[in-house]
Amino acid sequence: MEHVAALPAQAHVGETSTGLNSRKVLMWAFLGSDCMLFGSLIGTYLVYRGNYPSGPKPSDVFDIPYTSVSAFALLMSSLAMVLALAAIQRGDIRRLKIWLLCVAGLGLVFIGGQVYEFTTFGSEGLNLTTATFGSSFFTLTGFHGTHVTFGIVWLLMLWMLAARGQMTQARSLDVEIAGLYWHFVDIVWIIIFTVVYLIPAI
Amino acid sequence: MATIAAPVERRGLLARPVAPRGIWAWVTTVDAKQIGILYGATAFIFFLIGGTEALLMRTQLAVPNANVVGPGTFNALFTMHGTTMIFMVVMPLSAAFFNYIVPLQIGARDVAFPRLNAFSYWVFLSGGLLMHFGFLIQQVPDVGWFAYANLTENAFSQRGVDFWVVGLQVLGVGSLAAGFNFLVTIINLRAPGLTLMRMPLFTWTTFITSILIVLAFPVITIALVELMFDRLFGANFFNTANGGDPILWQHLFWVFGHPEVYILILPAMGIVSEIVPVFSRKPLFGYPFMVYAVASIAFLSFTVWAHHMFTTGLGPIAASFFAASTMLIAVPTGIKIFNWISTVYGGSVRLNTPHLFALGFIAMFTIGGLSGVMHASPPVDTQQQDTYFVVAHFHYVLFGGSVLALFGGIYYWFPKITGRFLGEGLGQLNFWLMMIGFNLTFGPMHFLGVDGMPRRIFTYPAEMGWGLWNLVSTIGAYAIGLSVLVFIANVSKSLRAGERAGSDPWDGRTLEWSISSPPPHYNFATIPVVHGRDAFWLEKYPELEGHAAAAPDERRDRTAAHDAGEAHGHIHVPDPSYWPIATAAGILVAGTGVLFAMPLLPVGLFVVLVGVVGWSMEPVNG
Numbered sequence: 001m002e003h004v005a006a007l008p009a010q011a012h013v014g015e016t017s018t019g020l021n022s023r024k025v026l027m028w029a030f031l032g033s034d035c036m037l038f039g040s041l042i043g044t045y046l047v048y049r050g051n052y053p054s055g056p057k058p059s060d061v062f063d064i065p066y067t068s069v070s071a072f073a074l075l076m077s078s079l080a081m082v083l084a085l086a087a088i089q090r091g092d093i094r095r096l097k098i099w100l101l102c103v104a105g106l107g108l109v110f111i112g113g114q115v116y117e118f119t120t121f122g123s124e125g126l127n128l129t130t131a132t133f134g135s136s137f138f139t140l141t142g143f144h145g146t147h148v149t150f151g152i153v154w155l156l157m158l159w160m161l162a163a164r165g166q167m168t169q170a171r172s173l174d175v176e177i178a179g180l181y182w183h184f185v186d187i188v189w190i191i192i193f194t195v196v197y198l199i200p201a202i
Numbered sequence: 203m204a205t206i207a208a209p210v211e212r213r214g215l216l217a218r219p220v221a222p223r224g225i226w227a228w229v230t231t232v233d234a235k236q237i238g239i240l241y242g243a244t245a246f247i248f249f250l251i252g253g254t255e256a257l258l259m260r261t262q263l264a265v266p267n268a269n270v271v272g273p274g275t276f277n278a279l280f281t282m283h284g285t286t287m288i289f290m291v292v293m294p295l296s297a298a299f300f301n302y303i304v305p306l307q308i309g310a311r312d313v314a315f316p317r318l319n320a321f322s323y324w325v326f327l328s329g330g331l332l333m334h335f336g337f338l339i340q341q342v343p344d345v346g347w348f349a350y351a352n353l354t355e356n357a358f359s360q361r362g363v364d365f366w367v368v369g370l371q372v373l374g375v376g377s378l379a380a381g382f383n384f385l386v387t388i389i390n391l392r393a394p395g396l397t398l399m400r401m402p403l404f405t406w407t408t409f410i411t412s413i414l415i416v417l418a419f420p421v422i423t424i425a426l427v428e429l430m431f432d433r434l435f436g437a438n439f440f441n442t443a444n445g446g447d448p449i450l451w452q453h454l455f456w457v458f459g460h461p462e463v464y465i466l467i468l469p470a471m472g473i474v475s476e477i478v479p480v481f482s483r484k485p486l487f488g489y490p491f492m493v494y495a496v497a498s499i500a501f502l503s504f505t506v507w508a509h510h511m512f513t514t515g516l517g518p519i520a521a522s523f524f525a526a527s528t529m530l531i532a533v534p535t536g537i538k539i540f541n542w543i544s545t546v547y548g549g550s551v552r553l554n555t556p557h558l559f560a561l562g563f564i565a566m567f568t569i570g571g572l573s574g575v576m577h578a579s580p581p582v583d584t585q586q587q588d589t590y591f592v593v594a595h596f597h598y599v600l601f602g603g604s605v606l607a608l609f610g611g612i613y614y615w616f617p618k619i620t621g622r623f624l625g626e627g628l629g630q631l632n633f634w635l636m637m638i639g640f641n642l643t644f645g646p647m648h649f650l651g652v653d654g655m656p657r658r659i660f661t662y663p664a665e666m667g668w669g670l671w672n673l674v675s676t677i678g679a680y681a682i683g684l685s686v687l688v689f690i691a692n693v694s695k696s697l698r699a700g701e702r703a704g705s706d707p708w709d710g711r712t713l714e715w716s717i718s719s720p721p722p723h724y725n726f727a728t729i730p731v732v733h734g735r736d737a738f739w740l741e742k743y744p745e746l747e748g749h750a751a752a753a754p755d756e757r758r759d760r761t762a763a764h765d766a767g768e769a770h771g772h773i774h775v776p777d778p779s780y781w782p783i784a785t786a787a788g789i790l791v792a793g794t795g796v797l798f799a800m801p802l803l804p805v806g807l808f809v810v811l812v813g814v815v816g817w818s819m820e821p822v823n824g
Contacts, residue, residue, distance in 0.1 A: 016390035022314045025386045029416055033378065037420035040454060044428065044439065051445040128437050132445045135437035139428065 027177045031184045034147075038188050041140040042195055048132035049196075055130035058137075061121050062197055070113030071193050074148070077106035078186045081179045091169035093162055100159040100175075103182065107152045114145045137196065144192055147185045154178050218820055219778045230778035232316035233723060237323050238301030239619070242612075244327060245294035250686070251334075252286035255279045257683055260643070264676035266664035276660035277344035278362065282333075284347030285366065288466065289373050290330045292600065295608045296469035297322075300384050300408050302619060306714035306721060307402045309393025309730045309737075314386040316776045317817065318379055324786030325376035332793045333369025336362050346658065348459065349429075351440035351451035356433055364433060368793045371426045374419045375789065381415030384408055393713070395732035399493065402712045402736075403486060406493055407472030410500045411465050417504070418461035425454035434796070449514055456507035464503045466600060467567075468496060470607030471538060474560045477614050478542050480708050481557035482549030485736060488541040495534035495541075502531045512580045513587045521580045528578035535571055539564060555629030556708075559610030562637050566602025570595055573648070588658070591651025597644040609636070609689070616693075617707045621719040622700030628692035635685035642678025646671035711739040724773040781820060785813030 016022055049058065084099035118138070121127070128138045158178060161167050167174070219230045231237060259279050262270040271279065301319065305312055313319050336342045343366035345353050354363050388409040392401070401409070429451070431437035438444035440451050479486045486492060508516055508524040516524070542564050551557070573595040577583045586592055609632075616624045655668050662668050706715040713730055714721070716738045734740045792806025 017392040017396070018390055020390065022386050022390045025389055026315070026382055029382050029385050033382070033416045033420050036417050037424060040421045040424035040457075044424070044450065044454075047447065047450055048439075048445070053445065128431065128435055129444075132438045132447075135428075135431065135439050135446075139431060139437070139439075 021173055024173065024177055024180070027180050031180065034184065034188075038140075038143070038191075041136075041143055042191065045136040045140045045196065048136040050133070052131050052133040055134055056121075056124055056126050058133065058196075061124050061126050063117075063120075064197055067113070067117065067193065067197055070110045070117075071189060073106045073109040073113070074186055074189055077103045077110070078183050080106060081182050085172065085175050085179050088167065088169060088172040088175050093165075093167060096167065096175070097159060097162045100155050100162065104152050104155040104159065107148055107155070107182075111145060111148055111152070114141065118142075140192060140196065144185070144188060147188070151178070151182050151185055154181070216780055216816060216820075219780060222778060227778070229783055230320075230780055232312070232320045232776050232778055232782070234301045234305050234313050234316065234319055235619075235721065235723075235725075237319055238298045238303075240323050241294045241301060241326070242298035244323075244330070245291050245298060248286050248290035248294075248330060252283050252291055253683065253686060255283040255286070257679055259283065260676040260679040262660060263662075263672050265673065266662055266666070266669050268661055271660070273660040274344065277346075277658070278342035280658055281343045281346055281349075281362075281366070285333065285343065285370070287600070288347065288462070289370065289377075290326075290333070292466045292604045292608070293377060294326055296411070296466075296604075297326075297380055299404070299469065299473065299608075299611055299615070300380070303615060303714055304384060304387065304405055304408050305391070306618075306717070306725060307405045307712050308388065308391060308396055309713050309726055309732065310387065310391040311725050311729075311773075311775055313383050314391055315383050317779050317782050317820075318383050320779070320782035321786055322376045322380040322383065324783045325372060325379065325789055328786050328790035328793065329369050329371075329373030329376055331369075331790065332372055332797065333365055335369075335794070335797060336365035341365065348455055349451075350455075351429070351448035352442055352446065354429055354433075354451075355441055363429075364797055367426050367430050367433065368796050371423060371430070372789055372793050374423050374426070377415050378419050381412045381419070383412075385412040385416060388412070393726075393730050393732050396737070399490065400732055400735045400737070403475035403489075403492055403496075404469070404472035404712075407468040407475070407496055410496050411468045414461045414465050414468070414500055414503065418458045418465065421454055422458035422462075425451060425458070428454075430796075449511070452511050452514065453507070456510045457504070459510065460507045461500075461503045463596075463599070464499055466604050468499070470563065470604040470611075471496070473607045473611040473614070474542060474563050476712065477556050477560040477610055478545050479736075480614075480710055481552045481554065481560075482546045483552075483709070484545055484549040485711075485739075486541070487544035487547075488537070489735060491537050492541055495537045498534040499531060502527060502534070506531065509578060509583065512583045525578050525580055529575060532571065532575050532578075539568055539571075555624070555626060555633055556610045556614035558630065558633045559606050559613060562633065563603060563606045563610065566598055566606060566640070570598025570600075570602055573598065586651060588656055589651035590647040590655045590657055593657050594644050594647035594651060597640075597647070601640055601644065606636070606640075609633075614708070615714075616696070617703030618714055618719045618721070620697060620700070621703055622696050623703050623707065624696045624700065625692050628688055628695070632685050632688045632692060635681055635688060639678045639681025639683075639685055643675050643682060644678075646674050646678075650675075706738075709742075711736040713738050716741070724775050727773065779817075779820060781813055781817035785810055785817060788813050 018025070052058070080099050080102040084096055084103060087093075087095035087099055118141075126134050126137070128135055155178060158167065158175060219226065222230050228236065228240065231240075258271060259276065262268050262276060301313070333343070339361075341361040341364075343349075343362040345359055345363055345366070349363065349366060353359060354367075388401070388405060428437070428439040432439050432441060432446075438446045440446045440448055442448065475486055475492060505527040506524055508520060509528045512521055512524075542560075546561070553561075573591070577586060577592070577595065613624050613629055616622070650668055650671050653666075653668060655662065655666070662672075703719050705718045707719070708715070713732075716730065717726060730737065739746075788806050788809030788811075790806070791809055792803050795802030795804075795806050
C-alpha cells in the first residue's frame with residue numbers, strides 16, 4: 001500500500017512528459033504569442049509611417065542620439081538580468097538583490113526616457129490623433145513601454161521576496177522565467193528601434 | 203475531495219476554500235471536468251440565443267416584403283448571430299470537450315494550470331456578457347461579424363460597435379488563456395509512454411487548435427485595440443479622412459479570421475476521428491496521415507487569409523498566391539475525408555446516434571469543402587462574394603461540420619460525463635430532424651446565391667423570384683429548431699432517468715473509458731502507463747493487436763490502487779480558489795467601465811491587480 005500512496009504525488013507534482021517545467025513552457029508559448037502581437041503592431045506602423053500630411057515628420061521629432069542612450073540602458077539591463085540569474089543559481093542572494101534592482105533601475109531609465117520623449121513629441125505637435133503616423137507610432141511604442149513597465153513591477157516583486165528572505169537557490173526558476181520575458185522585451189525594442197528610428201533616418 | 207496528507211501553512215489574502223458546497227463549489231472550482239460542464243452549459247445557452255436570432259432572420263426572409271423586423275434590427279440580428287455562434291458557441295463547446303476529455307485521454311489528473319483554466323471560463327463568460335450588454339440600452343452591434351472598417355468609425359456607426367469591440371477583446375483574453383493552458387497540458391502532462399504519435403486524434407486536434415489560438419488571437423487583439431483607439435481617443439487607424447486604410451483592417455482581421463475557422467473545425471474533426479473508429483470497431487485508418495494533415499491544415503491556415511479579400515483588388519500576383527495556397531488546403535482535408543471513409547469501410551459498423559452525427563459531418567463537410575475550393579478561384583469568388591452562395595458554404599462547414607460533430611461528441615461522451623446514456627430513439631429523431639432541416643435551410647441558399655441574392659439584406663421584392671427557396675429555407679430552419687427541442691427533451695429525460703452506462707459503454711479505445719462514469723474527482727487513481735496507440739483497447743484486447751503485453755497485471759494493479767486511493771484519500775488534487783473568478787470580475791468591471799462609465803475602468807484594473815497578487819500569493823498545493 002505504501003507505494004500506492006507515493007505514486008500519484010510523483011505523477012502530478014514532479015516529472016513532466018518533457019522534463020521541462022510547465023511554467024517555463026508557458027512563458028515560451030506566451031512569447032511566441034507576443035511575437036504575433038508585436039508583429040501586427042509593427043506591420044501597422046510600416047503601412048502608416050509615411051503618412052503625416054499635417055503633423056510633424058519623423059525626422060522633425062526623432063532625436064536618435066537621445067533614444068540611443070535609453071535603448072543602451074535597456075540593453076544593459078539584459079546583462080544585469082543574466083547576472084541576477086547567475087547569482088541566484090549560485091545561491092548568492094545578496095548579489096541577486098543588487099542585480100534585480102539594477103535591472104529594474106535600468107528599465108525605469110528607459111521608461112523615464114519614453115515618458116520624456118512622448119511629452120516632447122506632444123509639445124512638438126505629434127500625438128495619437130496626428131494622422132496615421134502618430135496613431136501607429138504611439139500605439140507601437142506605447143505597447144512596448146507597457147510591457148517594460150509590467151516587467152519592472154514583476155522584477156520589483158521578486159526583489160521584495162528576496163528582501164524578505166523568501167528567494168532561495170531552489171527558486172531560481174522564478175528568476176529565469178522573469179528573465180525570459182525581460183530579454184524578449186529587450187529584443188523587441190531592438191527591432192522597434194531599428195524599424196521606427198533608424199531606417200527612416202537612412 | 204481535495205485532501206492532503208499534511209497540513210500546509212495557509213497564507214495569502216484569502217484562505218483557500220476547502221471543499222465548498224452548492225453554488226460555491228462551482229464558483230471556486232478548478233477541476234477541469236466541472237469547468238468543462240460550465241463551458242458546455244453556458245455555450246448551450248448562447249446557442250439558444252444565437253439560434254433564436256437566426257429564426258427571427260429566417261422568419262423575416264420567409265416571404266418577399268415581409269415586415270417582421272426592420273432593417274436596423276436585421277443588421278443587429280445577423281451581427282450577433284455570427285459573433286455568438288463563433289465565439290460563444292462553437293469555441294466554448296469545443297473548450298468544454300478540451301476540458302472534460304483531454305486530461306482523461308492523456309492520463310492526467312487535471313490541466314497544467316487549473317486556476318488559469320477557471321479564469322479562462324470566467325473571462326469567457328464576462329466577454330459574452332459585455333457583448334450582450336448593448337441589449338440593455340438598445341445599442342446592439344450591427345456592423346457584421348467581421349466589422350469592416352470604416353463602417354465601424356464613430357462617424358458611420360452607433361455605440362453598438364463599442365460592445366462588440368470590448369466584448370471580443372475580453373473573449374480573446376479567455377481564449378488565449380485556455381490556448382496556453384491546453385498547449386502546455388498536452389506537451390507536459392501526458393502519461394508515461396504516451397508519446398506524441400500515440401496521442402488520440404482529439405488530443406492532437408486540441409493541441410494544434412491551441413497553437414492556432416495562441417498565434418491568431420494576438421492579431422485580432424491588435425486590430426480591436428486600434429479600432430478602440432479610433433473610437434475612444436480619436437486615433438486614425440481606419441479613419442480615411444486622415445489617411446487610415448480600411449484594407450488594413452481586412453488584412454488584420456483575416457490573418458486572425460482564417461486560422462479562426464480552423465480553430466472552429468479542427469476540434470470537430472478530432473471528435474469525428476474518435477467516434478468513427480469506435481463505432482466501426484477498427485483503428486483509425488492512416489493515423490500518421492491524419493496527424494500530419496491536421497498539422498498541415500494549421501500551417502496553411504496562416505497563408506490563405508487574403509482569399510477573403512479578392513474583390514478588394516489585390517493584384518494578380520497576390521491573388522494567384524492566395525488562390526494556390528487555398529486550393530492546397532484541399533489536399534490535407536481530402537486526406538482526412540478519405541481516411542474517415544476508409545476507417546468505416548469493412549468495419550463492424552454500429553449506426554447509433556453518435557456515429558450518425560459523425561457520418562453526417564463527413565458528408566456535409568465534404569459539400570462545404572467543395573464549395574470552399576470554388577471560392578479559391580478569384581474570378582469565381584468575385585461572382586460569389588457577398589451572395590447567399592457564401593452563406594451556404596460557411597454554414598455547410600460550420601453547422602454541417604462543427605455543430606454536427608459537437609452534437610455527436612455530446613452523444614458520445616454524455617455517458618462518460620453523467621453515467622447515463624442519452625435516449626437512442628430521441629437521439630435518432632434529433633439527428634434526422636437536424637440533418638433534413640439543415641439541408642433544407644442551407645441547400646437552397648446555393649441556388650439563391652447563384653441567382654444573385656445578396657447576403658445581409660433584410661427583405662427582397664417578389665419579382666426577384668427568390669420567394670420559393672427562401673420559404674423552403676425558413677421551413678428548414680424551424681425543423682432545426684425542433685431538433686434542438688428534441689435534444690433538450692432527450693438531455694433532461696436522461697439526466698433524470700437515463701439508462702445507466704458503465705465505465706466503457708461503447709467498447710472504447712482511449713483512456714477516458716478506462717475509469718468510472720462519471721470519473722472520480724482525481725480522474726486516475728494511478729497514472730496509467732501507455733504501450734501504444736488506442737491505449738485502452740490495447741489493454742483490453744492485447745491478443746487482437748498481437749501484443750503479449752503485461753497489460754492485465756497492470757490493470758489489476760490499477761484497480762487495487764483505485765480502491766486504495768478511494769479508501770485513503772491520498773490523492774493530491776488542486777484546491778478550489780476564489781482568485782480566478784475575482785480576477786475575471788475585475789476584467790468585467792473594467793470592460794463595463796470602458797462601455798458605460800470610465801471611472802469604473804481603474805476600479806476594475808485595481809481588482810485585477812489585487813486578483814493577480816492574491817493569486818500568486820495563494821499557497822500552492824496543486
